[in-house]
Amino acid sequence: xxxxxxxxxxxxxxxxxxxxxxQAVAAPGTEIIxxxxxxxxESVEGNFESYLAAIAVMDRVLSYDQPFDAVIQAGxxxxxxxxxxxxxxxxVVDITDAAASTAMFLGHAxxxxxxxxxxxxxxxxxxxxxxxxxxxxxxxASGLAxxxxxxxxxxxxxxxxQQAELAVSQDKAEVICLGCGGMAGLxxxxxxxxxxxxxxxxxxxxxxxxxxxxxxxxxxxxxTYATPRPKTLKGWPGRFGR
Numbered sequence: 001x002x003x004x005x006x007x008x009x010x011x012x013x014x015x016x017x018x019x020x021x022x023q024a025v026a027a028p029g030t031e032i033i034x035x036x037x038x039x040x041x042e043s044v045e046g047n048f049e050s051y052l053a054a055i056a057v058m059d060r061v062l063s064y065d066q067p068f069d070a071v072i073q074a075g076x077x078x079x080x081x082x083x084x085x086x087x088x089x090x091x092v093v094d095i096t097d098a099a100a101s102t103a104m105f106l107g108h109a110x111x112x113x114x115x116x117x118x119x120x121x122x123x124x125x126x127x128x129x130x131x132x133x134x135x136x137x138x139x140x141a142s143g144l145a146x147x148x149x150x151x152x153x154x155x156x157x158x159x160x161x162q163q164a165e166l167a168v169s170q171d172k173a174e175v176i177c178l179g180c181g182g183m184a185g186l187x188x189x190x191x192x193x194x195x196x197x198x199x200x201x202x203x204x205x206x207x208x209x210x211x212x213x214x215x216x217x218x219x220x221x222x223x224t225y226a227t228p229r230p231k232t233l234k235g236w237p238g239r240f241g242r
Contacts, residue, residue, distance in 0.1 A: 001027075001029060001030045001031065001069045001070075001210065001213055002030075002031045002066070002068045002069050003022070003031070003032055003033070003068065003069060003070045003071070003072060003206065003209050003210070004032060004033050004035055004061060004064060004071045004072065004105060004204075005018055005019055005022045005027070005032055005033065005034050005035070005074055005202070005206075006034075006035045006037070006060055006061060006072065006074060007030045007036050007037070007051075007070060007074050007075075007181065008037070008040070008044050008050075008053040008056075008057055008073065008074065008075030008078050008080075008181070009036065009037070009040060009042055009043050009044050009053065009075075009146070010036060010037055010039070010040050010041065010042055011042050011043065011150075012036050012148065013037075013150060014146075014182050015034045015035065015036040015183065016034060016211040016216070017180070017182070017185065018034060018074050018108030018181050018182075018184050018202055019021030019032050019033070019034025019182055019202060020032070020185075021184035021185045021200065021202050022072070022184075022202050022203065022205075022206045024203075025203040025206050026206055026210070027210055028055060030206075030210060032161065032206070033068070035060050035064065036060070036062070037053065037056035037057055037059070037060045038059065038060060038063070039052075039059075039067060040056040040236060041053070041055050041068055042061075043144060043145065043146035043147050043148065043182075044075055044078055044146070044230055045118060045119055045145065046118055046119070046122075047122065049143060050077075050078045050079050050080075050122060051079055052081030053075060053078055053079070054078065054079040054118075054230065055080075057073060057075075057080050057084070058080060058083050058087060060086060061084065061087070062087065062090070062133065064135070068090065069090055069091075069213045069217045070090050070091040070092070070093065070210075070212065070213050071084060071088060071090060071091070071092045071093070071209075072092075072093050072094075072095065072098075072202070072205045072206065072209055072211040073092065073093070073094045073095065074181040074184075074201075074202055074205070075094075075095070075096075075181055076095055076096050076097050076099075076112075076119075076123060076124035076178075076179045076180050076181060076201060077096050077114070077119060077122040077125075077126045077127075077179070078094075078122075078126075081094040081153055082095075082224075082225065084122075085219045085225040086154065086225050086226065086227060086228050087218070087227070089218060089219075089221075090213075091209055091212040091217065091218045091219065091234065092219060093204055093205045093208050093209045093212070093224075094122065094126075094130075094205070094241055095181060095204070095205045096126050096127065096179075097130050097132065097199060098129070098205035099106065099112075099177040099178070099179075099199045099200070099201035099204050099210050099232065100112075100127055100130070100132040100135075100136070100177060100203050100207075101132060101204075101208075102197050102199050102208075103133050103135075103175040103176075103177050103197070104132075106170050106174070106175045106197045106199070107173075107174030107175040107197065108135070108137060108149060108174055108193050109135050109136070109137040109171075109172060109173055109174055109175075110136060110169075110174065110175040110177055110199075111135065111136065111137045111139065111140060111164070111167035111171055111173035111175075111176055111177070112127075112136065112138075112139040112140070112176075112177045112178075112179040113137060113140050113141075113142055113160050113163045113164050113167065113176060113177070113184075114140070114141055114142065114178055114180055115143075115144055115146050115149070115180050116141055116143065116144070116145060117141040117142065117143070117178070119141070119179075120139045120140075120141055122177055123139050123185075124136075124139055127139075133199065137171040137172055137173040138167055138171040138173065138181065140163040140164075140166065140167055140171075141163070142156070142159040142160050142162075142163050143159060144156055144159050146180060146182050147182075148181040148193050149180065149183060150182060150235040153186070155171065155190050155192060156183070156186065156236060157186055157193075160178070160183065160186065160190055161190055162195045164176045164190060164193075164194045164196075164198070165183065165193075165194055168196055171191050172242050173196070174196060174197075175196060175197045175198075175199060176190065176194060176196055176197070176198045176199070177198075177199045177201065178190070178198065178199065178200050178201060179201075181201065181202060183200065184200055184201075184202040184203070185200070186200070187199070187200040187203070204232060221239065
């Protein structure tokens with residue numbers, strides 16, 4: 001089984017970290033391929049960058065020329081999953097949906113701890129669109145930018161733990177979701193510090209994608225995610241215009 005794990009930003013070191021975390025939990029025989037978009041922002045922390053990333057991720061997947069069995073979009077709260085589901089015949093799993101749905105098996109309510117405060121409304125909107133918001137106790141910002149997570153891991157853990165503890169004590173969350181692909185690999189440290197289950201969206205997405213492939217299930221094509229009708233796209237330099 002081959003699963004593509006697509007970073008939403010263009011920082012290669014983050015792609016590599018996400019791919020390592022994904023491979024660490026993959027079942028024997030599952031190959032993880034980490035992909036970095038050909039264009040876009042070095043980090044995605046707002047609507048403009050998120051919409052740009054949606055196009056870049058779709059373009060990157062379409063330019064991959066080897067067979068694959070599933071795709072994971074490794075951006076928390078980012079746009080683009082629905083487009084991938086229209087374009088592909090294999091399962092598409094977004095780490096936002098994967099983390100939240102997994103958390104609901106582990107407790108009554110979950111909270112998301114993310115990066116900057118400006119990303120909180122994006123995550124809330126994505127959870128609402130996916131029908132996963134009712135059990136969300138809160139979405140809290142650590143105050144750290146995406147690239148700071150990689151530059152200073154100790155500070156990152158401390159900031160995430162602080163907000164996670166507040167989510168548990170004040171918001172009554174019983175499970176914490178790490179709200180950024182760049183937080184991959186921090187779940188065990190935060191679990192030890194908070195004493196509650198901590199869900200990393202990347203690893204949750206891998207196990208969900210593997211399960212869908214093994215069950216022989218993929219996106220329904222009868223209506224919402226039907227394959228796009230053939231059209232000529234003028235002026236677009238990527239695979240969409242070919």
